[in-house]
Amino acid sequence: MTEQKLQKFICTNCGYVYDPANGDVMSHVPPGTAFEHLPEGWVCPVCYVTTDQFDPVD
C-alpha cells in the first residue's frame, strides 16, 4: 500500500499553510484531513478568510 501525499494549501491573504499531515488542532481538524475535506465553515486559523482564498503550494 502506498500512501499518497496530500496537497498542501496556502492562505493567499496571510501566508498560513494548511498541511494535511498536521490538520488544524485548534479547530479540531485531525491530522490526515485533505484540504477538500475540511469541515464546512472552516476558516484560516490566522486571518479567518474562507477556503476559496487558498492556493495549492508545495
Next chain:
Amino acid sequence: MKPALASLYQAIELRQPIPPLLIGERMNANGSKRFRDRLLADDWAGCVEIGVEQEKRGAHVLDVCVAYAGRDEKHDMLELVRRLAGTVKLPLMIDSTTPEVIEAALQIYPGRCIVNSINLEDGGAYLRRVCALLKKYGAAAVALTIHKGGMAMQAPEKIATARQILDIACGEFGMRPQDLLFDALTFTIGAGDETLRDSALQTLEGIRGIKAALPGVGCVLGLSNISFGLAPASRKILNSVFLHEAVLAGLDAAIVDAGSILPLAKIDVADRETCHNLLFDKHTDADKKPLTLFIEHFQAKAGTTPEKANADAEAKKPAEIALTDRIIEGSKEGLEDLLEILMRRMPPVEIINRILIPAMREVGELFGRGELLLPFVLQSAEAMKRAVTLLEPHMPAVQEGHATKILLATVQGDVHDIGKNLVDIILTNNGYKVFNLGIKVPAEVIIEKARELKPDLIGLSGLLVKSALVMKESMRQYREAALGAPILLGGAALTRKFVALDCAPDYDHPVVYCADAFAGLQAVRDFEAGKLRSTTFDTAGAAPLKPGLKNLEIDRNQPVPAPPFLGFRHVRDIPLAEVFPYVNTEALFRGRWGYRRAKLTAEDYEKILAEKVRPLYARLQHDSVSEGLLQPQAAYGYFRCFARDDEVVVRDGQNEYVFGFPRQGAPPHLCIADFFKTEAEGGDIAGFFVVTIGAQLGERTQKLFESNQYHDYLMLHGFGTEVTDALAEYWHAVMRHELGIAGSEPATKAGFVTQDYQGSRYGFGYPACPDLGAQLPVFALLKPDALGITLTENMQMVPEFTTSAIVAHHPQAKYFAV
C-alpha cells in the same frame, strides 16, 4: 570640416552621400512596447539588443528615449548609454527634455552625440540651458520648430522659428549651423482632420525654406507621424513616399523604423500616385477626398493581392479578431489603427457592444476558470479603457443612459478603497456606468446620491470589522429611504453567513455577498437577467465551528520583562534593508497581486514567479528606494499597565488611559485583557507602536488609478500594503529584542505568520480589537503627530499606509477573533 557624429568605433557624417541619415526610433519607451517592457523589467541586455537589431536593419544613428512615468529617467539613461557605448557601433541620439539627463549622458558618452531636442516653447530659457551644454560637450542637436505660441503649422512660421533658434544657438552660444538639424514637424494626414489637410505640403515647404534661408543647417523629420491613424500596410508605403519627397525638398535625416522604409522602386505606380494625391492634397475625384480614395485603394489592394497581405500577417488578420486578441492579451499596441479600420465598417457603439464587451466577458470567464490571473485582467481592462477612450470622441453623447448604473462607496469610517476600485475597473470596462463616491461615505450621503443618480444597483465596500457592522446597521436606513435598488456587499471582514443572516433580512430588496470583483460583475448580470436574489446561508448544514473547545487557562505567573525605557520614542530613517526581509511575499504575490497558482502546475507557477513576479517585486523595491517613495518611521513606547476585567488600564505619568477589549462569546472566551496581570498580581507592561511608510507611495498609487494605469496601481498598492505590514512585523521584532523576550524567534517566514515567537500584537480595527476608538489613547501615548501621522474624525490614520498595535509579551497571547 564635415559635421559628423562619433561612437567609440566610428564616425558617421551628418550629411550622408546618399541622404537621408537614418535614425532608428525603436529604443523609445513611449513609442515601442517591446522596448518599454524590457526597460520596465530592467532587462538591459534586451534593450541593447533592440539597438543591435536596428543597426542590422540599416540605421546610422540610434535614438534613445527612456523617459517613462514612474521611472528614474537619469538612472535609466546612464545605464543604457553606458551599455550601448560599449556594444553598438553606431553613435547615439540622446532623446530627452530634461537638461540634467542630457548633461549626464553627454558626460559619460565616449564620442559625439546628437541631442533630441531643443525648441523655443518656453521662449528661450530651456533652449539656452541646453545650448550651453551642447557647446560645453560639443554635441549636435535636433531643433523642433515650436515657439511660444505652440507648434509651427504653416511653412513661413516654421522658417521664422528656425531662424530664431539659429540666432540664439549660433549667435549667443557659438554653435555651428551645420550641427543643427531642424525638424519642421510632421502632422498626420490620415485622421481626416480638415485643418491638417495640407500639412505635408507645409512641412515640405518648411524644409525647402529653412535650407534656403539658413545656409549650412540640416533638416530632420520624425517620419511616421504623417500616416498616424491609417492601416499598417498602407502606412509603410505612405511613409516611404513621403520620405522620398522630403529628401527631394532637402531633408538630411529621418527618425524612422529603419527596416520599414521601402525603396521607391519597389512601390508600384498606382500606389505612388495615390500617396502623392494625399500628400499634396490633390483632388482627382469630384465626390471623394484624397484620403477616402487612399483608404479605398489600399483596402481593395489588401483584398486582391494576397502575397502583399501575407507579408504582414498582422494586417491580414480580420480587425475584429485582432481587436479581441488585443483585449484578451491586454495589449494596447496598434489599437488606434484597428479602431480606425473598424470604424469604417461599423459605428463605435457597435465596436463596443459586438467586439470589446464580448472580449472582456471572455477575460472574466478565463479569470473565473483560473486561466487568467488578476494582473493580466487589469492589463486587459487598461486596453479596454484605452479603446473606449479612443472611440468616445466619435460617439454621440446621447448614447449613454441605457447602460446599467451602479453606485459604489466605501462605507463610513473606512478608508480602504482598493477593493471598491477594482470593482469600479471591472464594471466600467464591461460597459457599465459606475458612480464611485469614494471612501468614508456616510449612509446619509449614499441615500442622497442614490436619489439623485438613480442607480440600478448599489455596491458597498469596507475592509474593517467595524465596516461589516456599519453595513448591517445601515440596512434599515436604506429600507426606510425606499432606495429600491439591490445592494451588493464586499469586503475582507464579510462572510456569506453574515450577509445572509445579519444584513439581508433588514432590507426589502436583494442583498448579495460578493467575494471578489467578478462576483460583483456576475451579480450585475444576474440583475439584468432578472434573477438576482439575496445571498442565503443554510444554518442547518453548518456544524458549530469549534465544538468542544474549553476555556484557555492563562498562566498568571508569567514574569514581566523589564522595558528598556518607559514612555514613547520616535524613530525616523528606519533602514529599508532591515524591513524588506520581513515582507510576506506569499501574501503579496498570491493575495495582494493575484498571482495565484490556482490550476497551474508547480513548474508553470514557478516559471511565472521567476519571469514576471519576482522581477516586478525587485523593480518595485529598487524604484521605491531610488525615488524616495518609502519613508519608514515608527512611534513606539512601553507603559505600566494592569488588567481590570475586560480592560487594560495604561499609566503614563499622571495620565491614565483605559482600553476596553471585547471577549469571545464562545469558548475559549478569550479577551486581550487576559494576557496582562491585574493590579493585585503586581501590574504589567504594555507596548504600543504606530508605524508608517509615509505619504508618497499613497499619492503615487492615487495618480496611477486616476490615469487608468490599473495594473501598476494594483501592483504598487499591494506592495505598499505588504511593506507596511513588514514594517510592523520588523518593529514588533525590535520590541521583543528590547524586552529581552526574543529567545525563540522564527527561523522561516512561515513562522512569523503563525507567530512562533513570544507574545503577540493586535491591530486596532482587526478581529481581536475591532474598536477603532482605541486609536485616541494610542495617539495620546505615542504622539505620532510629530511624524506627520494624524487621525481622521473616523479614527482612520493618515497616511493610508500606516498601522498601529498593542504589543503583549505573554507567551499565550496569539491572534484570535471575537
